[in-house]
Amino acid sequence: MLRMTFRNYIGGRWADSVSGKLFENRNPADRTDLIGVFQESTPADAADAIAAAGRAYPSWRQVPAPRRAEILFRAAQLIAERKEDFARDMTREMGKVLDETRGDVQEAIDMTYFMAGEGRRLYGQTVPSELPNKFAMSVRQPIGVCAVITPWNFPMAIPSWKIIPALVCGNTVVFKPATLTPLSAVNFVKVLEEAGVPPGVVNLVTGGSEVGTLLSTHQDVSVVSFTGSTAVGRLVNQNAADSFKKVHLEMGGKNVIMIMDDAQLELAVEGCLWGGFGTSGQRCTAASRVVVHEKVYDRFVTELVGRAKALRVGDGLDPSIQMGPVVSEAQLATVAQYVEIGCKEGATLLTGGHQLRDGAYASGFFHEPTIFGDVSPTMRIAQEEIFGPVVAVMRSHSLEEAIAIGNNVSYGLSASIYTRDVNKAFTAMRDLYTGIFYVNAPTIGAEVHLPFGGTKATGNGHREAGTAALDVFSEWKSVYVDFSGRLQRAQIDTQEL
């Protein structure tokens, strides 16, 4: 069988790893389907990429931002032209259904257009000086080499959220994608190359934690932008501390949908189905917790369980399929482990709970959509990120109780409320301590022109997307121009009026 071999991209050349080792990328819906082999890179490869990015930085930072943006506009166009192929590659390598991978690629297109537009803005401030004949302003300046470390669940969208704002601000990049989704990374980097990003400005190194560790410790990396699990994010933060890197972390979530007794119940059921089982529950914003007012609990649960049972699970390349496999054997094992924990903790398994192994499922990592009822907020299935098709349903007696349950987890990414009462909606919007909040929509569905990120163990205070992302990839410089021709001392030489 023909074996496709993919390479690293360093200093404008597609290159083999010095390790001489390769790793396989296989379809989680069908393990017999080998997508290709990729470089199992070493810290030495990552160091080469950092050096290439360092060499490219002095000239790239001097390219006027609107010219940098012209290249990015071309890249957006190319991604749009190849959307269908990229979506198919993505479904094949990580399993989510075609509609969703098309959405993932679309998000990369949207982000690239949006950030390219910023090339003609990158606004700073001009403010009046407190002294006469003095001009005061602030400008954004690039920072240097940015390391971009990404997860597998949004294989093109998340890299675009980081790489494109880094580039428009004038930085250079070393990109390490997740080992489960290297093909989407290659697709994305090839587009950047073709659009005219100069050699060394973007570099790609495939491989695992050793590469990530080098990127987060190397003294010539100025920014690390990481999305992934909270455990690895903590490590990245610690590793980067010695060299005072700017560290941007987007990590886990345990998101909540709150359903009030006045909610439009059918709409809430639809939202929970999409929020809980979209991407097989493997979204950082997945609605893994649902808190339902006791008055509508039974009706809601009956309807949600009926709809979950009817979901068509299978290969995401088949357009009739609604939920694909989970991404890996390890992820499947984690789901099985949490199903067991939920049962032991005394929650009621309302539907699902099993791996699917027969017939068309035999060579993939499929799991039934799973719902637990009678969950208490302190159970592990209500507290810990499972990252699979498992939804925990809880009861509440009031809005206040729902909000307290919503907040009582270590994460703070996304929350939502279903209600027709504007007072309840605004109260919840104010009191949920999360980075994202929805009214009458599930916890997923962010758009690229607003900040994206979370509080507590989800993030470390930065945001991606929107113009907020520019704050990660640039530093402020305040500039004072004194044209008085004499020494003027701020705060001292004040004139009496």
Ligand code: NAD
């Ligand atoms: P992960 O933490 O296992 O891996 C993320 C990336 O870090 C991968 O590229 C991995 O190779 C790399 N890595 C592993 N060890 C490293 C180390 N020691 N140093 C540096 N890098 C290292 O996460 P995952 O399984 O790929 O993704 C799932 C997680 O990502 C979930 O927890 C999910 O909530 C989170 N996520 C968060 C967001 C968000 O915006 N908050 C978005 C998507 C996914």
